[in-house]
Amino acid sequence: MLEKLRAWKERNYDCIVPRKVHDAGDLGEWVHHVRLLHRRGQLPAAAQHQLEALSFSWVVDGVTAKWYHNLHAARRYREVHGSGDIPPDFADPSHPDWVEAARWLARQRDLYGRQKLLLVRVRLLKELLGVKLHREYSRPRRNMHAVLREGNARFRGGQRTIQGGAAAKIYGAL
Numbered sequence: 001m002l003e004k005l006r007a008w009k010e011r012n013y014d015c016i017v018p019r020k021v022h023d024a025g026d027l028g029e030w031v032h033h034v035r036l037l038h039r040r041g042q043l044p045a046a047a048q049h050q051l052e053a054l055s056f057s058w059v060v061d062g063v064t065a066k067w068y069h070n071l072h073a074a075r076r077y078r079e080v081h082g083s084g085d086i087p088p089d090f091a092d093p094s095h096p097d098w099v100e101a102a103r104w105l106a107r108q109r110d111l112y113g114r115q116k117l118l119l120v121r122v123r124l125l126k127e128l129l130g131v132k133l134h135r136e137y138s139r140p141r142r143n144m145h146a147v148l149r150e151g152n153a154r155f156r157g158g159q160r161t162i163q164g165g166a167a168a169k170i171y172g173a174l
Helices: 002-012 025-040 045-053 062-081 096-113 119-129 146-164
Strands: none
């Protein structure tokens, strides 16, 4: 499972795996179980060190978990319909996740336009969903919120280590 998690991280830039993701349900359950063992103090130290080497997130807040859930619901929509652009007025009662993902995607576009979206999230939206994000020209924000500033700096720093590592073959052009 650790190798699957490594492959997931290379593709998604982090180790946050929704529990019920459509194409890696077993990995999502395993990640959930690992976090549970860690909370209980039952995770072996060797396993903990291996996961920390991957920058594993031991605690994922509800907002972040929901963001990734919606991302992967939109990714599933793209696999079925061929496009990651879910219409904002999408309404299909048989797919409530897609209805929620449509509203979520409209919100992400709004946040991008106001320069309030983390760079890692912008990259995921563009690469995994193929979504075109547009912003009216404006100068970069100088009064950026501390969470955005720190998250963007962490993402930029992580990209340098990815390019220098084994993933350089995949991300060599970045």
